[in-house]
Amino acid sequence: xxxxxxxxxxxxxxxxxxxxxxxxxxxxxxxxxxxxxxxxxxxxxxxxxxxxxxxxxxxxxxxxxxxxxxxxxxxxxxxxxxxxxxxxxxxxxxxxxxxxxxxxxxxxxxxxxxxxxxxxxxxxxxxxxxxxxxxxxxxxxxxxxxxxxxxxxxxxxxxxxxxxxxxxxxxxxxxxxxxxxxxxxxxxxxxxxxxxxxxxxxxxxxxxxxxxxxxxxxxxxxxxxxxxxxxxxxxxxxxxxxxxxxxxxxxxxxxxxxxxxxxxxxxxxxxxxxxxxxxxxxxxxxxxxxxxxxxxxxxxxxxxxxxxxxxxxxxxxxxxxxxxxxxxxxxxxxxxxxxxxxxxxxxxxxxxxxxxxxxxxxxxxxxxxxxxxxxxxxxxxxxxxxxxxxxxxxxxxxxxxxxxxxxxxxxxxxxxxxxxxxxxxxxxxxxxxxxxxxxxxxxxxxxxxxxxxxxxxxxxxxxxxxxxxxxxxxxxxxxxxxxxxxxxxxxxxxxxxxxxxxxxxxxxxxxxxxxxxxxxxxxxxxxxxxxxxxxxxxxxxxxxxxxxxxxxxxxxxxxxxxxxxxxxxxxxxxxxxxxxxxxxxxxxxxxxxxxxxxxxxxxxxxxxxxxxxxxxxxxxxxxxxxxxxxxxxxxxxxxxxxxxxxxxxxxxxxxxxxxxxxxxxxxxxxxxxxxxxxxxxxxxxxxxxxxxxxxxxxxxxxxxxxxxxxxxxxxxxxxxxxxxxxxxxxx
DNA sequence: AGCACGCCGACT
DNA sequence: GTCGGCGTGCTC
Numbered sequence: 234x235x236x237x238x239x240x241x242x243x244x245x246x247x248x249x250x251x252x253x254x255x256x257x258x259x260x261x262x263x264x265x266x267x268x269x270x271x272x273x274x275x276x277x278x279x280x281x282x283x284x285x286x287x288x289x290x291x292x293x294x295x296x297x298x299x300x301x302x303x304x305x306x307x308x309x310x311x312x313x314x315x316x317x318x319x320x321x322x323x324x325x326x327x328x329x330x331x332x333x334x335x336x337x338x339x340x341x342x343x344x345x346x347x348x349x350x351x352x353x354x355x356x357x358x359x360x361x362x363x364x365x366x367x368x369x370x371x372x373x374x375x376x377x378x379x380x381x382x383x384x385x386x387x388x389x390x391x392x393x394x395x396x397x398x399x400x401x402x403x404x405x406x407x408x409x410x411x412x413x414x415x416x417x418x419x420x421x422x423x424x425x426x427x428x429x430x431x432x433x434x435x436x437x438x439x440x441x442x443x444x445x446x447x448x449x450x451x452x453x454x455x456x457x458x459x460x461x462x463x464x465x466x467x468x469x470x471x472x473x474x475x476x477x478x479x480x481x482x483x484x485x486x487x488x489x490x491x492x493x494x495x496x497x498x499x500x501x502x503x504x505x506x507x508x509x510x511x512x513x514x515x516x517x518x519x520x521x522x523x524x525x526x527x528x529x530x531x532x533x534x535x536x537x538x539x540x541x542x543x544x545x546x547x548x549x550x551x552x553x554x555x556x557x558x559x560x561x562x563x564x565x566x567x568x569x570x571x572x573x574x575x576x577x578x579x580x581x582x583x584x585x586x587x588x589x590x591x592x593x594x595x596x597x598x599x600x601x602x603x604x605x606x607x608x609x610x611x612x613x614x615x616x617x618x619x620x621x622x623x624x625x626x627x628x629x630x631x632x633x634x635x636x637x638x639x640x641x642x643x644x645x646x647x648x649x650x651x652x653x654x655x656x657x658x659x660x661x662x663x664x665x666x667x668x669x670x671x672x673x674x675x676x677x678x679x680x681x682x683x684x685x686x687x688x689x690x691x692x693x694x695x696x697x698x699x700x701x702x703x704x705x706x707x708x709x710x711x712x713x714x715x716x717x718x719x720x721x722x723x724x725x726x727x728x729x730x731x732x733x734x735x736x737x738x739x740x741x742x743x744x745x746x747x748x749x750x751x752x753x754x755x756x757x758x759x760x761x762x763x764x765x766x767x768x769x770x771x772x773x774x775x776x777x778x779x780x781x782x783x784x785x786x787x788x789x790x791x792x793x794x795x796x797x798x799x800x801x802x803x804x805x806x807x808x809x810x811x812x813x814x815x816x817x818x819x820x821x822x823x824x825x826x827x828x829x830x831x832x833x834x835x836x837x838x839x840x841x842x843x844x845x846x847x848x849x850x851x852x853x854x855x856x857x858x859x860x861x862x863x864x865x866x867x868x869x870x871x872x873x874x875x876x877x878x879x880x881x882x883x884x885x886x887x888x889x890x891x892x893x894x895x896x897x898x899x900x901x902x903x904x905x906x907x908x909x910x911x912x913x914x915x916x917x918x919x920x921x922x923x924x925x926x927x928x929x930x931x932x933x934x935x936x937x938x939x940x941x942x943x944x945x946x947x948x949x950x951x952x953x954x955x956x957x958x959x960x961x962x963x964x
Numbered sequence: 965a966g967c968a969c970g971c972c973g974a975c976t
Numbered sequence: 977g978t979c980g981g982c983g984t985g986c987t988c
Contacts, residue, residue, distance in 0.1 A: 238988080243965055249988040268967070268987035286988055317965095950984075 235282045236289065238265060239318040241273035244590065246311055246318060246943070248277055253289035254369075260299030262326065264291040275322040277304060291368075294336075294377040298326055298551065298568050302605035306565075310598050315939060315956045316591035324566040324591070329544040333381035338364065338373050345372060379548050384541035386451070388426045388437050390767065392517075394418060396450040405448055410435045414443060426451070428771045454520040454531075476629065477600070478611045479621050481858055483633030484832050485515075485578060488613040489522055491633065492576065495611070500529045500555045504573025504608075508559045509599060511582035513537040514766035515792045518773075519578070520559050527557060534560040534567050537766055562587060562595035565602060575599050575610045581618045581824050583961035592957060615831040616824045616858045619865050620876040630859070638830055639837045640853055644845045645808075651738045652746050652805070656839050659801055660747070660783070663837075664754055668800020669776055670783045671790050672743060673829060675806045677713070677760060679705035679742045680735030685725035687732045698919040703735045705742070715921045743805065744785045751783070759786030791828045799833035804840050811844060814916070815963050816874050820865060823849050827858065873908075873931050875959045881930040881938065882960055884915060886953040890924040896949060897926040903945045904930070907938055916964040923953075929963070 236257055237248045251265050257276045265274045266287050273293065299307075303325065311318035336352035352375070355364060367373040395402055395418045402419075406412040413433040418424065424432075426440065443449045480488050496506055510519055513535040523531050532546040546567070549556065553571045560567060562585050577585075577596055585595040596618075603610035612621055622630075643653045663670050680703045683692040692701040694712035701710040701719075708721045723733045735742070744758045757772050764772075769789060775781045777798060784790060804826060810818045830838050830853065842850060852861045870877045883900070887893025897912040911928025918925060932938040939958075946954050 235988095240965095240987085243987085245965090245987085247988090251988065265988085270966070270987090272966095272987095283988085319965095 235280050235286055237277040237280045238263070238274040238289075239277050239322050240265075240267050241275065241319045241323055243267075243272075243319050244317045246315065248318060249274070250280065250283055250286045251289050252282075252286040255289065255292060257289070257292065258297040259301055259304050260297035261295070262293040263289045264293055265289055275319065277308065277318075292375055295375040296377065298330075300568065300570075300606070302602060303568060305605045306598055306602045309601050310593050311591075312936070312939075313597070314592045314594065314958050315943070316593055320591040321566075321593070324563065325568055327543070327547070329540050330547065333379060333541075333544050333548070334377050335380045337376045337378055339376050340373050342372060347373065381541075381544060381548060384539070384545055387539065388440070388451070391426050391451040391453060393424060393426055393429050393440065393449050393451060396444075396447055402448055405446065410439055411443055411448065414440070415448065418449065424774060425767050425771050427767065428775075452524075454517045454524055476609050477603075477625065478609060479617055479625060479630045480611060480613045481617050481630065481632055482615060482635055482831060484615075484834060485519070485613070486522065487633055488578075489519075489526075491631070492611050492613060493526060495609070496557075496574065496576070497527070499573035500527060500557070502573060503553075503555050504571050505550075505555050505569050506557045506574050506576065507564055507567065507569055507572060507599070508557060508576045508578070509564050509585075509595065510559065510561060510578045511584040512766070512789070512792060513561050514761075514769050514789060515578070516559050516561070517767070517770050518792075523557055523559065530554075530556045532556060532558050534558055534564050536561065536563065562593075565593075565595045565598045572602075572606055572608060574608050575603050577610065577612050577614075579614045579828070580612045580621065581614055581616060581821075583821070586961050588957065588960070590955075592955075594959070615828045616862075619820055619862050619869070622859060622862045623866060623876040632859075635831065636835060638854060640830070641837065641839045642845050642850060643839060643841045645841050645843050646845075648841075652743065652750075653841055656803055656841065657750055659803075659837060659839055660751065663800040664751065664782055666800060667779075668836075669779075669781070669798035671799055671802045671829075671833065672747065672783065672785045673788060673790050673802065673804050674738070674740045674743050674785065675787060675809070676702070676737075676739035677704075677741075677762065677787060678702040678711065678739040679745075680737050681739055682736040683710060683721075683733050684736045685728060685730060685732050686734055687730035688725060688728040690725055690727040691736075692726070692733070696919070696922040697917065699917060702739065705735075705745075714917055738806070740785050740787060747783060747785060754782040755780065756783040756785065757781050759784060759789055761787060761789050788825055791825060791832060799836040801837050801839065802829050802833040803838070804829065807840070808843050811847060811849060813964075816869075816880075817962055819849050820862075821962075823852065823858075823861060826853055878931045878933055879935040879938075880959050881932065881942070882927060882957040882963055883930065883942065884925055884927040884955040884957070885912075886920075886923045886925050886955070888923060893924050893926050893953075897928065900945055900949055901928055903948070904941060907932065907941070927963075 235250055235252050238251050239248050257263065259276050259278050261276050263274050263276060264271055307318065307321045310316060311321055337349050338352055338355040339349045340347040399419050402415045406415045414429060414435055417429060417433050444451060480491060499506055508519065510516060516533050516535055520531050520533060532549055534543060534546045550558065550567050550569045558564060558567060558569060577599055580596045587593050600610055643655050660670050682700045683703050692710060693699060694701055694715060694717050696717055697712055697714045699712055699714045701712055703721060704711050709718045710721055711718045724731050725733055740758055740760065744756065748756055759769055759772050776784050779798060807822050810822045840850065844850060874880065885893055885897045901909050901912050908931045909928055912926050915925035915927045930938060
């Protein structure tokens, strides 16, 4: 028999053909001779016999971890995103699977009087020759089994909360240290172990003793005491077959309530749910809500976990009992047995698009997976993607009504300071009422530019042609493109004047201004690259329980919290995005502002802008996303943008700018007959010491265009090319 | 990706 | 004369 096989690790879109007498299952791993090397391959399927095929050397697992639906999804993703198929398969079966499993040699007959043995024991007793003959004759078969110890608790990652009422706890706490902990935890929502240790100075050992005494308990996620699920009045479709539901408006929490009953039924039917969120920092929040509402087991799966944690989730996904998996984009590759539904939270978030090889859009893949598995997919978002509204059955759009919005647009053309007087007044009145304040700033650090007051020179990164930003706290200049850092100095490299000064503002500078104006307020800055997700989460919990008055941060602040304390949410520098030459930026501004408004329900929103009359800004008041998106769709149809056409971005990286230009020019000229825009310099022309060019193809015949592109790129040599299909942004 | 093949510079 | 640099091409 001839099999189509995808080769692990190889950056090729192609599959290869091998023969075997065994009946191999689609998705199972085999060892093959590939280019004179023994390599892991994945069975994609059975095909017509053909000549010149080498034989499959070995079966590695004796079973497939993948459903046929997942194989179809991967094959589709490889073709659709021009991604190496073997690398996509590798994401389904990560390397830890081998580390935590062993292979058993099982006799298929009693005739030989053999016992089941671990592969390495079998080999040491009988040797490799015997194994091969037995396998060929079908006397034994290989079977992979899980040999993983349950990972031990990592206390740093756990949450602590009081286990008994406060009054009882106070009387039970004997030592001063214990009393401190009880005191710290009394407000009920709990905190991470790390935070408790930091705040009270006790040791992990002491906390463990307190657990033994029954004073406190550890949980893997924060359990939201105040969160109670109330069945929502929205009537949702049945969801027993494939269908796409779009739930828009409201906060993550409100949307969760409205899909609760659908999830509940799926769990009751004994099926599992895949719940995807954009960033790993949102995982604990969602898990907390789910654990409060369902008795089914909940597992996390994302890049910030330890390998053993991820492995534990993976092996549990292989079991068929109903579970809920809360994951980031990598979750579409989790081989969940018995999957009953997929939920994608904030599907418009660009984090779902993976720009590194293998490139993929996790939302599109999830949609494909649901389609192939004939299960429902729920897109839950304050706005959703523009393309979600294209050709979607109107009855499948469910809108959560918003309250009337209190939005103040502050025209910054009349202002000379970074933070307007109106905003300061709003902050003051909210602090007086005891409300929390969120201040969202797009840029990190103190200032996005460093300029010379004498000659006007702006510092740029030596490896990228991007301005260096100033980080005051660390006293560094930093490139946000490549991460290059250098110590801050005040002498201009161009004219030697001691006149460098920070220009513009980022989160750090705003924090400083706010502190100066409100010296007695409790203020924290959330910084996604200096803090890990549990630290971010801690800050948000502190804010929630009233230990912080003001949070300054980037859009991580928008990530899903239905925080009841927010009285004011302010956006400071979203203007810049409106004028970027990127077809999707206006929409992204709209999405992020809406996310903020919907999250901080009932709060006042302040928007500082130079563009008070901008259409995006005006649409915020109507709270009608659909109306805004339908207009956007109209535009995209007229001008020719997704979802009406497919947009393919082709990027070339080159050491030498002139060489790069020549190659990319010959590429576009070989693509005659296609609608091409460019080539031009990439918006970030110089990056990490390499020069980049790009061009766009708009096509209505995607497959033909892509195979033509593939031919051309193959002829030109494969180095330095990157291809993005319908990317969320073009820089 | 990895590895073989191939064609030019500095070494015993 | 050879050793070895990494450019190009191929893998069922």
